[in-house]
Amino acid sequence: MRYHRDDVLAHAHQLVATYGLGALTMRRLGAELGVQPSAIYHHFANKQTLLAAVAEEILRRGQRPRTADDADWTGRVHEVCAELRDAMLACTDGADVVATVWAFGMGVQGPPLELEAILRAAGLDDDLALVGSRTLLHYIFGHAFEEQTAIQAISAGAVERELDSLPDFWTGLEVVVDGLRSRVEAAVRA
């Protein structure tokens, strides 16, 4: 049996979604598909490349149409941040997978590039738009990692933390957006 790249990727995503990041190995993937590991390496040169493809698949499955008005930069930022967060939370260990691939510099460029473009369109120069995009990204990663780790550990019975003690995502995001707003207003005045 031969598999196309999309079939191998779909199974890799399903492995992570069902059993978590620790279950994703070339050996296990090959065994479940009934092929030699070499058949996996034919499509993905190494584990990092496979992980990067899974991260992109997590983002792709979370994509939603944009509805905010072009002039409403905070509304546009909210849409991108919510989409990214929800996409990661929808897959077991999704925050870990996406943040790791981003740190590897091997993918997950979509959301940060879109945030940069929104901040540039709002009036920030390239340097500030880059910093703003990365700051939003780090906040989202940090929050999603806590939320997902807590939920998974509680549901596995590993810890006794109460679910309602999770911090609110939107209030924190508003703090970061306010820090950007003061820079956008200064840029528009200049």
Place this chain on the structure above:
Amino acid sequence: MRYHRDDVLAHAHQLVATYGLGALTMRRLGAELGVQPSAIYHHFANKQTLLAAVAEEILRRGQRPRTADDADWTGRVHEVCAELRDAMLACTDGADVVATVWAFGMGVQGPPLELEAILRAAGLDDDLALVGSRTLLHYIFGHAFEEQTAIQAISAGAVERELDSLPDFWTGLEVVVDGLRSRVEAAVRA
């Protein structure tokens, strides 16, 4: 040979610092100390409890004296954030360990509680001080996880990312602090 809790913890910390989080198991820890796993469980009821102690040890080793003036809330925030970040970066997988234990609700209370107290002293009410503390924490965790994951993967030869492409910590922190500043100024005016 019998070991005190501090000896077991020191060796657990050394295991993580040398080989990373994946190397920390009760079995390996017992083998390296030449004792049965039950001798480890005598001091640490389970893996999560041991991990929590390692996280606290990472923070303890990074502690520095406070020097900022009491009235300088942004200077005080910077001190706590820098200490937390440096402590995590000083230990292999430190960001992962500390963020995980925090998500488990099993420790790492020091920095967030100190940030909350600083923000309350600056004039924020309890709810805002809590949100502000958590937002800073998530930004620091997100940034440190990227920085540490990138550095470790590059040094292991696993990825080819350039080290100088890492985003600046302080500029992003200033964005979050500015978002808090607008709230502090509103609180002081009120």
